[in-house]
Amino acid sequence: MYWADKIADEIAKSGKYTPYHVDDMKTPSGVIHVGSLRGVMVHDLVYKALQNLGVKVTFTYVYNDMDPMDSLPNYLDAQIYKKHLGEPFFKIPAPDKISVSYARQFGDQFTASMNKIGATPQILWSSELYSSGKMNDVIREALDHSKEIRKVYKKVAGQEKPDSWYPFQVICPKCGKLGSTLVTGWDGEEVTYECKPDMVTWAKGCGHAGEISPFGGTGKLMWKVDWPAHWKAIGVTIEGAGKDHTSEGGSRDIANALVSEVFKIDSPFDIPYEWFLIGGRKMSTSKGVGTTAHTFVEILPPTISRFLFVRNHYNRQVNFDPTGDTIPKLFDLYDAAARAYWEHKDEKQARMFEYSQTIDKVPQKHFLPRFSDVVMYLQDSKINLDRKFEEIKGGSLTDEEKQELTERIKYAKIWLAEYAPMEEVFIPSDSLPQEASTLTDEQKKYLDGIADLIKESSDPEKLQMDLYNKSKELGIPAKDAFAAVYLILIGKTHGPRAAWFLLEHRELAIKRIQEILGT
Template identity: 35%
Template sequence: MFWTEDVAAKCSGPQIINDSKTPSGRVHVGALRGVLIHDAIFRTLREKGIEVKYLFGVDDYDPLDEIPAGKGEHFEKYLGQPLCNVPPPDNSPATDMAEHYIQEFFEIFEELGVKVEKYRMRDVYQSGHFNQAIDTILQNAATVRRVYKEVSNSDRPETWYPFQAVCENCGRIGTTEVFAYDGREVSYRCRPDMVKWARGCGHEGRVSPFDGKGKLPWKLEWVAKWLTFPVTIEGAGKDHSTKGGSRDVSAACLKAIFGKEPPLNVPYEFFLVGGAKMSSSKGIGAAARNIADLLPPEVLRFLMIRTKPLSPVNFDVKEEGIVKLYNEFDRFLTRSVHEKNATPDEACVYRLSELKPEGDYYNANFQVVSALVQMPHLDVIEQITKRKGGPLTEIEQRHLDQRIASAKTWVENYASEEEKTHLQETLPARAQELTAAQRAFLHRLADVLPQTPWDDDSLQTKIFEVARLTPIDQPVAFKAIYRVLLDREQGPKAGNLLAFLEPNFVIPRLRELPFDTLEYWRQTATSEEDLAKWLTQQGEKIAGSTWVTAMIDNVAAFDITYTLKDGKRQLKRVLLEGTNVESATTGLLARLNLSAGGGTAPGSLVA
């Protein structure tokens, strides 16, 4: 079963899913993993007819304990205060810091088709919804201290109470320590040395813990949420779900104080960009908004959902990584909707990735689109329409517009100079580094292109064929094409690239580099021993062969073209050197079991 099906199998009766976020800065894309994991569970339960709600909380009563990257001057003086009481950055229309950052995050929810019932912790506390839970937890402070010690080996003094009052003097909540509770009020002090990231004012006082005068520490706040809402499913990141970690502490407190079982946990691994975990406060990684601008909603959902929660997602924004992601999404679309031969897991992943069912449609290859947007002489929509072979539907046009925007964003913000497609007006200087074999391949390709239909597939097929007949390893051959046209070692599908360009530009460019024939022969020759091994491996696939020889000085190239049963041709070259080439040729024919009737090539010699 797909992982969401596995979760659903553990559920019975109405379900309440909960997730939340502390908006202390621009929300990084890693936070979207939990959002979309919970959304995938929500959708799966609804598909099965199970009554379910998806709640999402804004933890805006948490203290400001880290300053968003580059915002120190504005926020430093508010460290320790509840996020909802901190003014937003300059020129923001938001009422406070928490709203400023969470609104951008919620905009992405809408784009991704995530439907949640939102709540804000300031409202939960100030409305009195947590009053009963707060009182019970404070009355059982000794139990909380015992659980902390037993589960996480964390010692708390007998005077420690699980509550943070809002200091009546300085307004900070992160610097206060509660040391007594009489059933009506807590006694607290605002300690200058309570935490390293904020300095308390030293005030001591007594205040009611109810109606928003303070908050529970987040491990106990979890308990209050689970009890009050009441939550039945809530996943947590790997860092919270380790043995003895915060999830275990909260679950144990819920059981010990209220006699309740914790919600079903769906622990999940980190989301990495290029192998690095992200931090919004340190400016590391990518903001959720940035990745939502880069990837269309369906592709971003696909990226997050297809991997099992306990496996990390590592998104590589380099060309190879983003092209691979798009290609995999397109493969799931093809198998699920067009060919209808997807596995149950593939079908489930694709269904959960869609914003809504759209049926079958033509999707332009992302690598083609990214190349086209970098060629100003071409109209992207016209080129894609030509490749489809007919007008685009409204759905196809919308998806193409998204991919065009994605490709432009990738080129402008993520692509390295080496990854960008810059058509070279003249032969690049680095093309001089190409080997004799690569240069010969380019010449041979130029020779056959005038007779080749100028379309993607025909050109791609011809490139592979010429590489086999040069002979040269295919990756090395493609590097030669990219070097002389783009001054790169890789690029869009070579057949597509050539099809974008005019033959009267491509063919002369491929012929510009001269090559030394003897050196070319030596670089592409094989030994008789290796040829014999190849023949043993391919024997049953070979339908026939022809051979020709050519000579320069006292070196002869003995070229055998094998025709395989699938119609492909493969050239193998053996070099014969010495004064008696004719005798050597006769011996080679015998050893390879070839007939004596061969042919000659220009510059030659013997048959």
Template identity: 40%
Template structure:
């Protein structure tokens, strides 16, 4: 059974009889979202889709967390412009660009565009608005009244010891607006007393103000692990996974689960502790420079390929991803392979994967169509004198259908994007039409002899078939002692000035006939 279907079955067994299943996830809008952060989004999104497919009423909630304190200025923003906001809640920061009313909205917009591209449609809400609307009031009161119990849970579960006077609340300082610098001193049932401390954290400086204010309706926020438990209760969450690093024994999730049960009297949601999303074996981070932004990938991967990156691996396996080398053509090849299985009426985990990488509205009728290899399209779009559609029709061996043409257009678009943004040099080609490339002028006698044989063979043919030519090239090569690389590099050097290129037989078959024969003669002189 496909891994996501299995999770759904497990959840159904555990949560039988719920009227509406609530699936929740969140992202702190502290900066651009890395592609690695999409793993949770995709896992929750696909579960919601499968529940809907089975007719189980559900709601997929996505929180834009905009109440956390601003702790560091991201590298792509001006330090000078933003350092005065360190310690303030994110919603108090100005937008770094046009089209958004504040800082978290700016990054939330990018995120929702990624989700739209992938076909996921959660219900979005802002943490700050939920606080302001009073949704957290009850849990804030309960947390303050049970501060001692919360301190005990921290100690018992994670070994972390809080001072005996510590209260689980961060007030937004009425004087300087910072939330990361305040310490709550007392609670009388209606108001809290607090101080704004100069050096309680290293990343921000408080103003020294001492005040008294209601902790409700957005004047304060709960500390992370208490807040997480409060969210389980406030939104009545049934399903919420998280990175496996959070779900270790004594980790954040463990603490939050205890607080949910023992303080808020609420059953914690079904957990899905998923594995890491890595680049070169390391966790992705903006500072390591090994992590593309989720938004930047939208322009190089169509929705179903983007989904494939995340869904092809069980949540218990790490995903290795980088945009270097042949990652993108390989993803398309994988798509083509599972498509072939799907259209041959096989039913297994691969064909289920194929269904699920298409958004629900496409899933019911995925049109069977010709899938030209991505690497070939990437080559053809670089050959300005060629008509790509004609060449693809030749590869297919029959006229293209409407669906074939749509697919081709799509692949041409993404191949061009890939070539501009990420493709390594070995995939970039320029046909050397004007003259024999410099590095094709020193062929050995043996190389020349074989290239002459190629020309002679071509002259006997009215039209060239890529596959047939491919076989012939290998036969010609075998008629000599020459090493394959020496022979094929001569073929590519003659036309591209490079030692490698696309599949040789097909490559020669798509070249202009007159040019092909003329060049083969020139390089063998």
């Protein structure tokens, strides 16, 4: 049984976790990286698996836009944004100068990315949950039980909190910062607070102090209390987290203890999932490190993007590197899953194909043009791709198959332009590549020497030998000689077999040689 189906089955049979409410959350501290889609997809798959059981289930995604900015991503203008350190993200102006706030700009962009790959949770904004009063009851519970919360921190995480510590931070009415405020008292109606200049290293408070009601959006609960408070406030019964949150004594352990001892609800069903890495690197939204989710969903079709997440068990680390042959292999694996579904073969693979669809309807059996073949034939301008794949199929392409081919052509072009290994790319540039300026006098002499050979040859095997012989005749290493050919056509020092490539682009090659020689 597929892992998401197993989890859904376990949840349903437990008789607990009702009403079923799946949730995930993220702080929109900058351009959100692709690794955050792992959590989205884990929860989306469990949500869909529960739907397949015929039960009623809700799926929400919370943006923690009340969190304060504690660092500057490398793409922000520090002169403009340094003054906003310590302010909650929902109050910081958007870099695009169009969105309502910093948080909305990056949150909306990430929502579009998750929607594109078929995950469509109800979006909630923490600032609205607080300002609407939805969090008022849990704020009161937390402040009333501050002593118990301090005990949980000590027992679970070994963190000693002073008796004057309260799990709440105020948005300073004077300077607007939240990260620099400290609550030191609670009388049942108002909190006493200070906006401290030295509270944190990344933001300087203004020194203001006072009393204020903690309700209606004047501040927020601290993260490790805020998380379980959200569970109670919106009714979450199923929520996992990445392994950094689920380590012993970590935020999940604290949250579980708090729901039991303070908020008096059951802990949501946990799904501790592994990281999604790009080229072996963990990513950071706040630091601006890693491939963005927006970029990721642009380099693969939505079904293939989903398939990458679907085919990996939630507790297995995914290390995705779009360079090399990773993407062509991913298409091959998806095509194999499609065949398993259509031909009623491997049940697990078939289920993966079903869950990879971005719409409820699973496509009927049809011809799938192999991505690697699309890449190869796409680069030969003499080949009509529709006719070539009709020849491979052994019959006319249906409208659905033509659409499939068109889509794969689109993504093959992206792969060739951005991620393909050098040996796979042999599309000549539109103009003389800038790299051709590095040609030596010996290489230019070689190009002059082979111009007539290119004009007169019709046999690629013979031309390949003639190209080698010309390099020997002129005393230039074959590596440097062939590099000259590739530099004038594709701006690289390596490429496909030179003779075949030159004959395929004979007129262009001669034109480029004349251009480089000034003849």
